[in-house]
Amino acid sequence: MRRLREGVHPALTDEGGVLLDEHTGTWTLLTPTAASAFTTLLAAPDLDTAATRFACLHRIDPDVAGRDLRAVDRRLREDGLLTTGPDRPPTTTDRLRKWWRRRRTS
Numbered sequence: 001m002r003r004l005r006e007g008v009h010p011a012l013t014d015e016g017g018v019l020l021d022e023h024t025g026t027w028t029l030l031t032p033t034a035a036s037a038f039t040t041l042l043a044a045p046d047l048d049t050a051a052t053r054f055a056c057l058h059r060i061d062p063d064v065a066g067r068d069l070r071a072v073d074r075r076l077r078e079d080g081l082l083t084t085g086p087d088r089p090p091t092t093t094d095r096l097r098k099w100w101r102r103r104r105t106s
Helices: 032-043 047-058 062-078 092-097
Strands: 002-004 008-013 016-021 026-030 082-084
Touching: 002 008, 002 032, 008 032, 016 032, 026 032, 032 047, 032 062, 047 062, 062 082
Parallel strands: none
Antiparallel strands: 002 082, 008 016, 016 026
């Protein structure tokens, strides 16, 4: 399963989107099609399922969809934004970032 590397934050809109890498401070711009491919890749358990979903969504040939998704996947991996594996468990840092959400009991 694909997921964003820790420290990468997406901001997606109908006009595309951006990925912020907080470790490097760089933004990666996504076209509307690349943003759609990105969300499909993250939601699917594997590349074949993602290609089928992407082909149905955009009414294109599954082979073309697979090729396009592999290109987006390869580029995001090369840029260090996307990784595979299980979701990581929350860290102490994650818990500390959410201190403001805690309810105080007095």
